[in-house]
Amino acid sequence: KLRTQSDTEVLVQLYAIYGKECLSLLNGQFAFAIWDKVKEEIFLARDRIGIRPLFYNLSGGRLTFASEIKSIFTQKEIVPEFSYENLSQIYTFWTAITPGTAFKNIFELSPGHYLVYNREGIKTGRYWELNYNDTFSGITIQRALEDFHELFYDSVRIRLRADVEVAAYLSGGIDSSSTVAYIKDIEPGVLNTFSIGFRDRDFDETEYQNEAVKFLNTRHKSITCSSDDISQCFPQVIWHTETPVTRTAPAPMFLLSKLVRENNIKVVITGEGADEMLAGYDIFKEAKIRRFWASQPDSTLRPKLLTKLYPYLPQMRQANPAILKMFYGYKLEDTANPFYSHLLRWNNSNHIKKHFSEQLKSHLNGYSPIDHLENYLPEDFGRWDYLEKSQWLETSIFMSGYLLSSQGDRIAMANSVEGRYPFLDYRVIEFCNRLPGDFKLNGLNEKFFLKKLMQGKIPDSIVKRSKQAYRAPIKSAFMTGNAPEYVKEMLSPEVFGKAGIFDQGSVSNLLQKIELTGKSSEVDDMVLASVISTHLLFxxxxEK
Known part of the structure; x- marks a missing residue:
């Protein structure tokens, strides 16, 4: 029998007894390495959904691994070099497909995987994967709500275990409000909560945050983030993300975790995962509307449903219906495409590649990240319905590769803050994956199940409000007279020439257009963030 006050020692003992099968007994977030001196091999493992990072390099018969890529580059024989194919993936999906990273010969252990290295070489294996094969049969929504309540309550409860104070993020949306409501139910005492506000009202949710704070009775602190704040900390953010980003959204999250740490708090509970598990994003509604329209493509009424999408975006609220119809009509009738739900988003991101250098275009020579992704689809992918396919893509690619990484663990741990995610308890994930689709997306009512669950437990205005995706300013962060000196340097001919990724003339034309008109599209903003972040990373x- 083992007596210990250390969770790490329990892990070693579990491995000693069960070997790799110990992974199925773990619940939480982890990345660890164990030297098995009996077998003379090293065993690496990463949590099921990819919250904690784990990178490695194998060269010259030597395995080097770390939780940050920069640690691997301390080995002089490992030379930093971009992987052009993986950069192309990042500018499509916002992340590289694991095990790839932005760098050549630097790999990331995929979520739900383990790695064994011994004299015979290296071997990876999967111990858990997302699936949607076992939908509940005949379950009533009331029964499902009761079962989920018990499960989620337990998920929150075990994530409150800590030898330090546990706080929470409270954004003003239903996800974080739900986690805070459950925390207060389990531990009714004082709870510290934290949030981000923006000076730009198009991004700000302070009104709803204040409602949630008052209703849930938390001790609350927030930061009001300006465009200058974003541009000032952006180099630090890229140092920690270790990958190009197409958004500035990680920057305010970095500042938020800094605020948490300044208040001597090391652990926060957050609402990440609810949108992916319970169909909260507009991309799920977008796929449903497009499929409905595709069944009668000549209909004049069905495209009007497009106005229900992305109501928080000014350009969507003001868009001409004809332009909306043209934009959302992209590959409208290609409903058999396995990636139908995400074709529009990826096509939007692909515009970044129009600004590639001739050198990079020549190297890629028709390489397709989407074709590459097909090699990683689960065996049962073709059996799932459109919502299940889109949930798998959103969870496995966007959430694990970007949301929990560049916008999650990497910039929280930059300030020594640990995020914990009750919606990403593997039991919660598996339960949600078994729910009927109309429990999650009921008509065009997103997260219908969670809204039913939280009625009366959080402010009614938050239950009923439409999803507002978290975003941050880009153009105003980099294209003003107040922009830091590094922005000018990253957009200089010298850096364009050395990095060799983007074409300076093409990007300069875009910048001139933005300066002349004072306006930028979503795609323009993505190009700007991509170029600056890539050049910072380089x-x-x-270079150094």
Missing amino acids: TMFI
Whole structure:
């Protein structure tokens, strides 16, 4: 029998008894390495959904691994170099497909996987995967709500275990409000909560945050983030993300975790995962509307449903119906495409590649990240319905690769803050994956199940409000007279020439257009963030 006050020692003992099968007994977030001196091999493992990072390199018969890529680059024989194919993936999906990273010969252990390295070489294996094969049969929504309540209550309860104070993020949306409501139910005492506000009202949710704070009775602190704040901390953010980003959204999250740490708190509970598990994003509604329209493509009424999408985006509220119809009509009738739900988003991101250098275009020579992704689809993918396919893509690609990484663990741990995610308890994930689709997306009512669950437990205005995706300013962060000196440097001919990724003339034309009109599209903003973040990464990791 083992007596210990250390969770790490329990892990070693579990491995000693069960070997790799111990992974199925773990619940939580982890990345660890164990040297098995009996077998003379090293065993690496990563949590099911990819919250904690784990990178490795194998060269010259030597395995080097770390939780940050920069640690691997301390080995002089490992030379930093971009992987052009993986950069192309990042500019499509916002992340590289694991095990790839932005760097050549640097790999990331995929979520739900383990790795064994011994004299015979390296071997990876999967111990858990997302699936949607076992939908509940005949379950009533009331029974499902009761079962979920018990499960989620327990998920929150075990994530409150800590030898330090546990706080929570409270964004003003239903996800974080739900986690806070459950925390208060389990531990009714004082709870510290934290949030981000924006000076730009198009991004700000302070009104709803204040409602949630008052209703849930928390001790609350927030930061009001300006465009200058974003541009000032952006290089630090890229140092920690270790990958290009197409958004500035990680920057305010970095500042938020800094605020948490300044208040001597090391652990926060957050609402990440609810949108993916319970169909909260507009991309799920978008796929449903497009499929409905595709069944009668000549209909004049069905495209009007497009106005229900992305109501928080000014450009969507003001868009001409004809332009909306043209934009959302992209590959409208290609409903058999396995990636139908995400074709529009990926096509939007692909515009970044129009600004590639001739050198990079020549190297890629028709390489398709989407074709590459087909090699990683689960065996049962073709059997799932459109919602299940889109949930798998959103969870496995966007959430694990970007949301929990560049916008999650990497920039929280930059300030030594640990995020915990009750919606990403594997039991909660597996339960949600078994729910009928109309429990999650009921008509065009997103997260219908969670809204039913939280009625009366959080403010009614938050239950009923439409999903507002978290975003942050881009153009105003980099294209003003107040922009930091590094922005000018990252957009200089010298850096364009050395990095060799983007075409300076093409990007300069875009910048001139933005300066002349004072306006930028979503795609323009993505190009701007991509170029600056890529050049920062090049300067920090490759040039130096």
